[in-house]
Amino acid sequence: QRRSLANMPKSTGNRQLAAGVMEKSRRQTRFVEKKAYRFALTKGEGKSPTIKASPKPAAAGSRYYPADDIKTPLKRNFRPKTAKLRSSITPGTVLIVLSGRFRGRRVVFLRQLESGLLLVTGPFKVNGVPLRRMNQAYVIATSTKLDISSLSLPAEAAKDEFYSPAAEKAARKEAWNAKSEDDFFDAEGNPKIEAAAIPDSRKKIQADVDNQILALPAMGDKVMRAYLASHFTLTKGQKPHDMKF
DSSP: OOOOGGGSOOOTTOOEEETTEESSOHHHHHHHHHHHHHHHHHTTOSSOOOOOOOOOOOOOOOSSOOSSOOOOOOOOOOOOOOOOOOTTOOTTEEEEEOSSTTTTOEEEEEEEOTTSOEEEEOOHHHHSOOSEEEOGGGEEEEEEEOOOTTOOOOTGGGSGGGTSOHHHHHHHHHHHHTOOGGGTBOTTSOBOOOOOOOOHHHHHHHHHHHHHHHTSGGGGSHHHHHHHHSOOOOOTTOOGGGOOO
């Protein structure tokens, strides 16, 4: 016969979850009682103190999931810092660009910026590559190197803000949104091609850096100029992993 809840044995600090089912096992209850009794003896009392009943469990949550996903921010202890520069890339090293608008071009590495990106130049007068920032993951370092120890780089050009000014981007976006269809096509329906306006300050800095690089003794060699002006290409049968750049 099933015993009623009233006739079930009661234990101090234990609750009945159902008929014949207790919240804590006998071993857990006995352990708590022994621990409380020992604590009472250390206080000079001769009996075990009364054990308070376990708190009631919290109300059960809803059985249904929310209709929309609730995004919770993840805890990140990551602090961004400047990427470590590869040992093969030093100031004056000639790099081969692997991605982007100037892929296949050879450029001269000037320095690493605070963001970790590489500051390179063609020079512009030799192969058309201006002062640009590049990720070191998308370049190949060659064994060719120029001595640019005498190069004086303007302080303005050594900052990341010089290559991505927020004010210019906002002004360019506002001007683009203000354009109409007539601004893109002429009366005959042909598209209008407008050259991007480059600030005079950037042109001046580019010319200054190019003149300093072209004045180097190594740039007096026609072979070096032709090397920087040429594209990097691979033909059938060539294995890049077996090459020495």
